[in-house]
Amino acid sequence: MAQVPRVALRGLEKRFDDVEVLRGIDLEIAPGEVVCVIGPSGSGKSTLLRCINQLEPCSGGTIELDGLDITGRKIDLDAVRTRVGMVFQSFNLFPHMSVLDNVTVALRKVKRMNRREAERVGRERLAEVGLAHRADARPADLSGGQQQRVAIARSLAMDPEVMLFDEVTSALDPELVKGVLDVMTALARGGMTMVVVTHEMGFAREVAHRVVFMDQGAIVEQGPPAALFDDAQTPRLRDFLGQVL
């Protein structure tokens, strides 16, 4: 890789008590690259994602964001997290705030933007996910798909350098999934660096630059989508694809 990778995982290890969840992961993600991570449950996909923004601290190895080692001791993680956006499977919108407030609260309280400027940015992001007209609604008023799109807008509002998606459509009713995937596709086409843990193979094939297959805490196989889906090299990946496709 010629330029500095947007995200670099070097020898990443993670242990929960005695259980090794990540066994030495090496991964570099270029700016603007869309990487989909697939694999069976328990393979460590989510943990890997959560290590990138240090929601989970690492047991070993390092993580670099644009060359900065964020696993160092004196790192201001709050500041780092303003550069890394995360969208969760259960949306995690703030129920006591309006949609617009959900999107703007961090702008106002973390980035110290004034309310008018923050709301301008907020409404732009909401428009991008197709929900500008619901700015004053409460999360509980929205469908799951709408809530997830608001969650995406909330992360986007902070203008992150990379977006992490943790099985963001797994909790949605099937008819709502497409709406969210469309937003993510648009985001990818716009050049956002994305790491997407997903079961949506269709999306991975269409949108990802690279697909990474994980099993039991290690990267087993990775490559362009066509190569992985049509010409799986390893038996484990072939088994996995056989079950999900």
Added chain:
Amino acid sequence: MLRRIALLPLFALVLVGCGGGDEAEDTTASDTGAADSATDVASEGESATEEDSEPEAETGSEDTGAAAGDLGLAEEGSILVGSDIAFAPFEFIGDDGEPQGFDIDLMTEIADRLGVEVEFVNTSFDTIFTQLASGDFDAIISGITITEEREQSIAFSDPYFAANQALAVGADSEVTGVDGLAGAQLAVQAGTTGLDYATESFTDATIVEFPTSEAAFGALTSGQVDAVFIDLPVVAEQVESSGGAVEQAAEVETGELYGIGVQQDNTALAEAISTELAAVIADGTYEEIYGTWFAGEVPEQFAGE
């Protein structure tokens, strides 16, 4: 059983009624012996009934016989006496956990002569009157001043003590008498005549009401109030036991008399108590009990014959 109990007071009355001399003094000695421990009251009296003597007609036996058998007690053979046992030297809890004091001794003596066991129940002075009225006790003795107001809801025996009020102050106090109370904070005990008197007379002072006399004196020694206004014997006791921390600044003569309270309609018990009280006074027992708890001469109205 009933007959024996009925005979007890007659027997005791006979002994006492026979006037001075050796027999009475023997009884007195044994009775004050019984007075020392409140719980052992009945044993003295009961051992006396081993002699199954006939009642003698000397001391109006029919009247006292009727009174003895019908004292309106909640439980036959036992008198339940309520008291706020935190008012030394009238009543307080001794080191052994048992009630002690002038009232305790006197009441025990009277109960003994009535031929009943006495049991003391510790209660708050605040509620002692309402509790008596609702039947929680047969009688109350608690340094209670006889007042017209109280007589509207309870009945009193004849007076058994004459008390004045006194003003107590701290050792370095500027207050030297009741005239110096303007702007001072004056502690009193809830429900006492001292409170009433202070409220009426010391209008320049701030009256602070405490549930117990001990709390009131605690406030005095910790500097939270400037003076305490309460019954003279209590002040005297505090002065003595405080080792100089508490001083008496003034004595106020209020002509107060203490009485033993009973339920308003229980005149039988009131009269019986008064009768025994008179006997206790007459034979000098009162003077002895007084001497145990107070310095100085017993007031003339309570001196023996």
Added chain:
Amino acid sequence: MENLGRLFFDVEIILDTLPALLREGLRNTLILSVGAITIGLVAGLLLALVGISRRWWVRLPAKVYIDIFRGLPAILTISLVGLGLPAAGLRIFGRERLLYGMLALGLISTAYIAEIFRAGIQSVDRGQMEAARSVGMSYLLAMRLVIVPQAVRRVLPPLTNEAIAILKDSSLVFVVGLAAGERELTRVGQNIGQQSGNFSPYVAAGLVYLALTIPLTRLVNRLDTRLREGPSVRAAQELPATLAQEH
């Protein structure tokens, strides 16, 4: 039966007692209770945050405090603070006896409210904290903006119960000694009652207490229902329309 009526519900005596009850008793009861609850809300929230720390040596003082002040009877705490402190020379409020009482009640309510808040905070989904941290909020900022507001809404019923408990415990403050004008409701009722040997003043005081506690309970029940059911009622009505928009 008629006697019971006269003993407890003598209307004339009740009406006679009310002015003193309202003018003096109610005023002091409210001063004590509102003061104590305010102390409890502020200190209790702080204590709750201390109590959920990951470091055991930070949690320990909070736990000890809560164990002590929840374990002691209120009258003991009030006596220790109101009589004991001055006796020890610690006259922190001078002679303002009500303030000692308020402090004692405040110490007690802090312990109970800390537990209430802790339970409320811990009942908020972990994902909320994760989402808040993920947009760059610090732990404390996330607590302030996201977690605590949600926690508070959840614990309004137990908080009301605690407010009522404090209101009732304020009746024990008389042990520290009260001057005329400082007496709270129960004391006023007792004083008047013991003068007359009638219980109607007690009943009158009780009526004032009920006039405070019953509406308080009703109000919070309504608030609680509205906070919880309000939004979802709207959601149920609008959902079909939004679904149509999805496609």
